Amino acid sequence: MEDKNIFDMLENTDDELMEDFTGLCPEIDDEKFEKLFAKSEEDYKTRKAEIKRAEERYNTEGDNSVRGVERIRRPEWLRPVMMAASFVLIAGVVIGSTAMLRKDKWMTGAGTSVPEAETEDTTEEISETTEEPETAAATEEEKTVIDGSEVENITISTRWRDTVDEKIRAADDLVTMQQGFISMDYNDFIEFAADPSLDWNGPLPSDMRESEKDKIYYIRVKDEAAESIADLRTKMKDSYTDNYLDNLKDFYNNNRYYTDWAGSGFDDLNEGDMTDKTYIFLEYRGKLYVNSYVKSCAVSSGLGDSPLIIANETDTSFTAFLPHVTPNVFDYNDVSSDEPMVEIDDMYCEEVKFVLDPECNDWRIDSRIPHDSGVFGELYNRAAEE
Amino acid sequence: MTGTELKELFHESPEECHRELMREYGKYVYAIVFNKLRSCGTQEDVEECFCDVFTEIFLKFEYDDSMINNIKAYIGTVAKHKAIDRFRSLSAANSHSVYIDEEEMAGLVSDFRVDDHFESSELRRILIQNIKELGEPDSTILIQKFYYNRKSAEIAKTVSMTASSVRSRCTRAMEKLRGKLAEAGITV
Incomplete structure (x- = not known):
């Protein structure tokens, strides 16, 4: 027992001594070798088959997700009705505002010069009327707010795919x-x-x-x-x-x-x-x-077949929304991940802002913000509608 | 075989490549895994972990070329990590963990410092050095007997001796080792 205690000291040894241990390690006889090899090979084949299945599932789901989005078609007769309703609404706001202004001017004395401060008060009062928020709401419909930031001009883009793919791959390769x-x-x-x-x-x-x-x-x-x-x-x-x-x-x-x-x-x-x-x-x-x-870390395989959403596009900047399968920003499109494949509506995404570097006339990543699931689906549906 | 040669073999026959990988690095992986699991696992645990390591390596070898230039170190790292994982799960299953209150923990933390770590590393180095100095087949017999817990009959096959010769040789070698360690100031 005492002899064994000396050798217990050799457990958890340093890496540098491992060469000595390898030299003194008993040979693995042919029978045992074949048994161990067969087990490893079997496990390998099982896991490889799982990876392939996941890849196929991902590719299939990716295709369905892109093509399978239900586009909302409004009935044709709704269009003139909505136009008429919008006209009535806008006309109502204009007439109402004018009427209110006139009323105020009449109360304060029409035609007389109004002090600046009073003009501000009047404007505030108008903004408190019921018509004004409806106008604002009509404008708001064009904008989507993501985590407090407005996102405009949302499109499912093919134009920026290569640029985004190249830059994101390079950036992720770098940190992973x-x-x-x-x-x-x-x-x-x-x-x-x-x-x-x-x-x-x-x-x-x-x-x-x-x-x-x-x-x-x-x-x-x-x-x-x-x-x-x-x-x-x-x-x-x-x-x-x-x-x-x-x-x-x-x-x-x-x-x-x-x-x-x-x-x-x-x-x-x-x-x-x-x-x-x-x-x-x-x-x-x-x-x-x-x-x-x-x-x-899981391999980031770029965009693959995933849809890319672009927003806030100007001559010197744009924002890309990249879908992820998992919340981990470096795991997107990771088909070897254990995470289950997800529908577009459930995908996580990363908001990546690109700006043009005037010195080299090339795009650079200026910010990366991960979003929870739901955001990408919302933007995608919005873009598909538009 | 180098990593590049193995990769070429992989393109010809993945199974042959895997077999060659295991033949080339099997002892190395076994030594690492055994070293970590010796105190808490059975022979089956060691072999299962060994298989897991190679399954992982086969997969990585197929999908990731970056480790080809330093394949041995990569395999060593995978083996170490897998063995540590297995050690944890086995330790948890064997309920080896005990509750230590904060006061005791403070004492332990203050006791376990770099000096201790260095000392045990140094002791290991001296022990290995002295075992190697015994020469063959004594060093192999001692390590396989007391570290790998193999039977004399099994060791006998490795060193081409009879089981009784292994036993007597082992006793004498152990005595010699004790003497050498005593000279180095280590009492056992």
Whole structure:
């Protein structure tokens, strides 16, 4: 028993000693190998089939969602009636306002000069009449309000698809480390303990959910193009405006399980020490690291066949509403996700404002606001109606 | 085989590629998984986790090319994470967790510091070093006997000896190890 106690010490060993353990590990005999291989292969085939089914389901549902929207057709006879009603309403407002003005002028003395202050009072009084709000309501019908902001000129766009797709892919690849954006040295990583008070403020990658709760791993970035946070910022400016980068902290604070996209100030901490902050990129003792779980985030496959809604379009800016399958902004169109496929009305979406950078005549992302389910469906139906 | 070669093989035959992946990195993954689950899992648990790791790797290998250049480190990371997950679920199932009130926790926190961590890492390093210095087949016999809990008959096949020779060799090797550890100031 005592002998075994010495060897218990070898549990949970450091990675550097793992090579020794591998060398001393018993061989897996052919019979056992075949058994283990068969089990893994079977599980792999099952999961691959699930992924394929999900892809097919998504593609089918995506097509149905786009084509299957019920367009509301008003009866033909309703048109002249509504025009007449609108005319009566507008005429009523005009006549009513004029009558009220005349009444006030008569009461205060028509034809005499009216002091400025009294004119303001009169205007206020008019605005309190019952006709005025109806006029405002008629104008309001042209606008949609999303989280307190007005959204105008809503269209299901094909014009901006490529621009939005390209920029969003580039931006997401950048923060999710896809497509080999930066080279990493997997052998060089540091580990901190996550403070239990750390608020995991969003959905975690499903396969990492348990292990991420109390450990934070950072893998060393080894890339000449990005040796510091400053280098990364320069790289990110190809996709984002300065304004966005300055406010990125708020985005992560509010919507993700990272404290910020990049951070430093951990130099006093040693490996294994506890921290209540977690970053995508970390500058630690002069080296740049990336959070290991960023690499494990779901792949953002761009817009795919999903509809794209554009609003508030001007010569120098426009707002795109990108549908997501899940509330996680980096998981949209993630067909490999465990999340069930959803109808357009139930989709989450992200509001992305693009502005034209005059220096390079190219579009940059100025803000990204995630919305709950329902918003995209509402905008989509509105655009389809118009 | 390199990651690129494996990827080429994948295009020819995914199943052969998977088999080769498991053959190449099977021991490595097994060593990692066993290291994490030794204290709380059965042999079946270790094997299940081992299979899960390779299922995950097969999937990633198909859909994600970015790890090809450093496949071993990637596999190591996946194995470690999977083993930690399994360790947690097994520990929870075995009700290994105990209630600790805040006062006790404060004491524990103040006790568990980097010094302790460093000390146990250092002890492990010395132990492994001394086991390796015993030479073959003693180091293999000791590790397989006391760390991997294998029977003498099973070890005998690995080192081409009889079971009784393994037992006597094991006793002598253990004595030698004790002596070496004592010289290093470690009493067992």
